[in-house]
Amino acid sequence: MTTETTSIPTATAKIPAPATPYQEDIARYWNNEARPVNLRLGDVDGLYHHHYGIGAVDHAALGDPAHSEYEKKVVAELHRLESAQAEFLMDHLGPVGPGDTLVDAGCGRGGSMVMAHRRFGCRVEGVTLSTGQADFGNGRARELRIDDHVRSRVCNMLDTPFDKGSVTASWNNESTMYVDLHDLFGEHSRFLKVGGRYVTITGCWNPRYGQPSKWVSQINAHFECNIHSRREYLRAMADNRLVPHTIVDLTPDTLPYWELRATSSLVTGIEEAFIESYRDGSFQYVLIAADRV
Template identity: 40%
Template structure:
């Protein structure tokens, strides 16, 4: 069962995100993919795909393309696993913006640790709780109707915090300050996100199209680093995964699940206007 207050919707962007995600019809775009292995995602992917699926035809091609997309989405969580290791079963992870629960379940499967997901979408949280029961881990993986920028958890509650493509819905300084408060001294934060490469194109049509489509705000690459440092979260590893993030959009453009946003991601990644980043940071011991 969830603990604490219901979702805090304080800004127009949070209201728009809630309206978009707290909606079974919008979620249905990808829900069918989870039936392959019982994991449901709300993020995209890194890594290449099996090009042979594009040589198939008819229903077999569509089924294979969608299965390959889901495999890639599941594999994407390994980018977090690799950055987090090692995590002991006794430690606690916050999944901020936990969506339908796929990231949290796969992290628990990998490490056996306790995970709390927070999300403003009551519909997605209820769906994730049902999946926790299905996966027999509801005592270790819990989902809360809370705002990731104002969680209500006690100070120093977590050893790790992760965000998997969710920070485009929040103000970075406020949210990272909350993560600093939640982390134990020396605790780590790992994020995966797309961002504007403001060294090349601080204003570009690709990120503007993405923002309109997902009712979000794509932050600049420099804004992430500045906000982390302002919050006493010290980056120790920065990985540009843009090239690895591109094939997913190539494949999705061949799926019936394509929405038209695929071209903007492909153009943004290929011309270096938009980047896909993994940043690992550690809370300063004296903060």
């Protein structure tokens, strides 16, 4: 097996079939997804994300809401917060050199992969169930002339083609809610080097609340996913030789992003569920970094 990038377009390469009907549903969902909240934000600087933002809103940069350029500034600010989230994740990947390989499991349209390559100069492999996302990400890599280092491929993140112990660091950025955590962390543990780093940023329901709240249930229905509890993450990591050493509660840091997004023209109807669940403590936004032992 080789992880070298080829010039074969995703559409003409052999695409593995989804392993289950649910995976087929998820592939369909993301193949058809073209929300302005993802595409318009990516148009700001060519980095197309599929995750949320963290950090304080720069209200001075937004200016007067009555100004004709205000909505454009809101879009740029939301995008800045999303890129800040990706940078924060990469801050926790540990030492990475140009000769290393990183894996983005659930890579979306590839914005974080581009950022990782620019930051570390290394090879970045992304996996997604969506042919549309992979084609988009590979197209952007070719446009940026980094397709020799950055590649998206269509495959199951629970059954990747990467060699055992071949990857320096890997991550899931808001993509763990689509899979069984034990299966997922078992696969990361397989392809990570001993001493390699795994990082996830994810929303999880708070066990102290008792059960998933009505808001969490709405989020599950909206995205056709299954949000896990924080406790489940830690248990599944421990069972798969991934030892958490850093846990950061980002809930207070992501709330400003959602409050700003709720005022924009890019609303999707799920904003209230995120805001209320973060406020009542039933839902948390966390970073977990773990080392492979």
